[in-house]
Amino acid sequence: MSVSGMMMVAAEGGIIGDGRTGANLALGVGLLGLAVGRLALARAGGRISTGNARAGGMSAIAVGTVGTILAVLHMGTAGGGPGTGNGLVGAVLAIPLGVGAAFLGRLALTRSRRDDRPTDRMTT
Known part of the structure; x- marks a missing residue:
């Protein structure tokens, strides 16, 4: 099964x-x-x-992106509207969580890069 096929099965709720x-x-x-x-x-x-910090930041970006993609795929495949038991509200709530995780990962990467610079370097 391809990666996109597995993501679709996961977004639809799997087999069971x-x-x-x-x-x-x-x-x-x-x-x-x-x-x-x-x-x-x-x-x-x-x-x-x-x-x-760099490895953690990259991991947070990857995990947040996967969570956002899963939520968007679930929203696209969910039948009915909010309150029908199809998990549409949960998918809507999962999107900002995934985006927030990617944002925190990017912020950690930026801060770790800032700390890696030499201190004796002159800035102009």
Whole structure:
């Protein structure tokens, strides 16, 4: 099965489950991305000394993007409107979570790049 086929099956809720499964998956991925992005941002700020802020930032961007894509695919395949049990509201809520995770990851990358510059360099 291709990657796009697997994403469609995941967005539709998979083989087993009701219509909310795809939205719950997108919500979970979005929340995971936010947690990874927050940890990467803490690493970039020097509040946590373990781990690599750049790797965490890139991971948050990737996980947030996947969560957003899953949510958009679920919104496109969900039948009915809000309140019908198809998970449309969950998919709508998952989009800002995924975008926020990607934003936090980008912010962590920017801050870690700023800290990697030499301090003795003159700016003009």
